[in-house]
Amino acid sequence: MADPWPYPVVDPTANQIFTFFGRKGSGKSQAAREHFRAWPGTDRLIIDINGDADPGEDLAAIVLRGPLVQLPPRRDPQIPETYRWIADPKSPSFREEIDQAIGAALFPRDRKVLMWIDEGGEAFPVNQTGPNGRLFLHQSRHFLASGLICAPRPKGLDPLTYGQSDRVLLFDVPAPMDRQRIGETVGINAMRLSTVMDATNRRGKYWSTMYHAEDHAIYRLPPFELT
Ligand SMILES: Nc1ncnc2c1ncn2[C@@H]1O[C@H](COP(=O)(O)OP(=O)(O)OP(=O)(O)O)[C@@H](O)[C@H]1O
Numbered sequence: 001m002a003d004p005w006p007y008p009v010v011d012p013t014a015n016q017i018f019t020f021f022g023r024k025g026s027g028k029s030q031a032a033r034e035h036f037r038a039w040p041g042t043d044r045l046i047i048d049i050n051g052d053a054d055p056g057e058d059l060a061a062i063v064l065r066g067p068l069v070q071l072p073p074r075r076d077p078q079i080p081e082t083y084r085w086i087a088d089p090k091s092p093s094f095r096e097e098i099d100q101a102i103g104a105a106l107f108p109r110d111r112k113v114l115m116w117i118d119e120g121g122e123a124f125p126v127n128q129t130g131p132n133g134r135l136f137l138h139q140s141r142h143f144l145a146s147g148l149i150c151a152p153r154p155k156g157l158d159p160l161t162y163g164q165s166d167r168v169l170l171f172d173v174p175a176p177m178d179r180q181r182i183g184e185t186v187g188i189n190a191m192r193l194s195t196v197m198d199a200t201n202r203r204g205k206y207w208s209t210m211y212h213a214e215d216h217a218i219y220r221l222p223p224f225e226l227t
């Protein structure tokens with residue numbers, strides 16, 4: 001068995017959810033950003049809750065502010081766009097606006113959109129996920145929607161987020177309870193997962209352990225190359 005495992009190619013024609021967990025500074029946002037940057041052929045939407053989810057100047061993201069109901073049309077129908085919607089934390093309807101922005105990635109149904117949500121806990125709060133968030137987690141494939149979702153810990157995050165994920169990337173997630181919860185939710189032995197994660201973390205900074213749902217397998221990944 002190769003170790004680290006070769007990273008399974010991302011099929012951009014499939015609609016997918018990836019979740020990235022890890023404590024502060026462990027590398028989850030950088031990993032999500034690299035996936036976002038490398039994802040070909042679709043419109044891309046950053047639901048930027050903290051105002052710091054920057055995809056890189058070269059992507060020339062169109063910045064959107066205020067409630068987002070629908071994405072603007074492409075400037076050139078042949079060329080996918082990148083949008084960065086910046087949430088307003090002072091808005092009394094902050095959570096609803098985030099959910100509405102998720103809706104802008106779902107509808108119209110035939111527009112394929114990849115989202116990057118760096119603060120998963122605000123978009124998919126446990127027991128309080130909004131109607132569009134629920135639709136996305138339950139039925140993303142019917143809406144041609146994909147998502148890259150980051151959160152420091154599973155605590156506070158709707159378990160559907162990682163339960164429905166095609167890939168769950170675990171950077172430094174030290175709390176045994178978090179490992180237990182993730183293992184149980186995706187259906188792999190939590191003790192085995194924890195042993196693999198400890199060995200991964202010994203490799204160094206920004207390494208990750210990935211659960212891949214399709215293969216029902218665990219991968220060990222070296223740091224993603226930053227572009
Ligand atoms: N793959 C990598 N290669 C080199 N440096 C990295 C890599 N990933 C992260 N870093 C460095 O670590 C810093 C923190 O990474 P990142 O922003 O991804 O952390 P995070 O897990 O999202 O933390 P937070 O919870 O604070 O958002 C980055 O700004 C970068 O300097």
Ligand SMILES: [Mg+2]
Pocket residue numbers: 028029030118150
């Ligand atoms: Mg981050």
